[in-house]
Amino acid sequence: MQDLIISNLSKTYKNGVKALQDITLQIPIGMYGLLGPNGAGKSTLMRTIATLQTPDFGSIQLGGLDVLAQPNELRKVLGYLPQQFGVYPALSAELLLDHLAVLKGIINSKERKEIIQALLHKVNLYEVRKQKLGGFSGGMKQRFGIAQALLNNPKLLIVDEPTAGLDPVERNRFYNLLSEVGEQTIVILSTHIVDDVKELCPRMAIINKGKVLVQGNPLQIMENL
Numbered sequence: 001m002q003d004l005i006i007s008n009l010s011k012t013y014k015n016g017v018k019a020l021q022d023i024t025l026q027i028p029i030g031m032y033g034l035l036g037p038n039g040a041g042k043s044t045l046m047r048t049i050a051t052l053q054t055p056d057f058g059s060i061q062l063g064g065l066d067v068l069a070q071p072n073e074l075r076k077v078l079g080y081l082p083q084q085f086g087v088y089p090a091l092s093a094e095l096l097l098d099h100l101a102v103l104k105g106i107i108n109s110k111e112r113k114e115i116i117q118a119l120l121h122k123v124n125l126y127e128v129r130k131q132k133l134g135g136f137s138g139g140m141k142q143r144f145g146i147a148q149a150l151l152n153n154p155k156l157l158i159v160d161e162p163t164a165g166l167d168p169v170e171r172n173r174f175y176n177l178l179s180e181v182g183e184q185t186i187v188i189l190s191t192h193i194v195d196d197v198k199e200l201c202p203r204m205a206i207i208n209k210g211k212v213l214v215q216g217n218p219l220q221i222m223e224n225l
């Protein structure tokens with residue numbers, strides 16, 4: 001079983017904010033929506049799953065992997081698009097992907113080229129691959145963000161509030177891309193936009209004040225709200 005299993009995760013920051021309170025979730029392959037207002041604890045949860053910060057209590061399993069005990073193993077199978085994704089504006093899309101691929105350990109240049117070309121096609125940026133990232137629109141940058149997150153062919157893709165500032169056309173394009181990725185990958189989408197989850201995610205959880213309020217199928221959940 002390749003589900004992501006999050007058990008009893010808790011985190012209190014030094015200022016006393018209880019950002020996560022006994023969070024337990026089971027997340028299968030496909031698009032999974034994590035819905036909650038600002039301050040709910042979404043970023044804390046995402047960063048904890050990505051092993052960028054540690055919880056006070058709890059465990060995370062991915063397949064047979066104990067994520068918190070083996071963060072380096074997790075990172076080999078993780079793609080992460082953080083809320084604030086910075087790009088180097090002076091580099092072209094193709095060149096930055098090439099550098100990032102080297103950092104991810106893809107050292108064979110022929111292999112790198114093949115992977116990058118396929119990814120550029122997948123995110124629909126092949127035609128603009130030689131252009132500088134500084135000139136990219138918000139939507140283009142986010143699709144580039146997905147390309148870099150997919151470089152290592154991850155089993156788990158985490159995207160944190162990815163559509164802030166995108167126009168409706170770009171947002172749809174971005175979500176179509178995520179849905180395609182979700183056919184073979186666990187994709188966790190954090191958002192405060194109800195409609196996004198409703199349209200895209202067969203499963204979801206609503207979190208608020210660090211707690212899971214409800215989890216399940218969006219249509220059933222929203223019927224009962």
Ligand code: ADP
Binds near residue numbers: 012013014015
């Ligand atoms: P931890 O308990 O994980 O060590 P800290 O309380 O030390 O976390 O804070 C980590 C970082 O987050 C610090 O650089 C701090 O300035 C910053 N930070 C503090 N409060 C907030 C907040 N409300 N939202 C986002 N970042 C914050």
Ligand code: ADP
Binds near residue numbers: 018036041043044
């Ligand atoms: P969301 O992503 O849903 O907006 P966050 O995980 O960013 O929620 O924040 C959850 C709560 O924890 C908020 O009250 C926020 O102010 C607080 N917080 C986030 N990061 C830190 C930090 N590093 N130090 C202290 N408090 C934090």
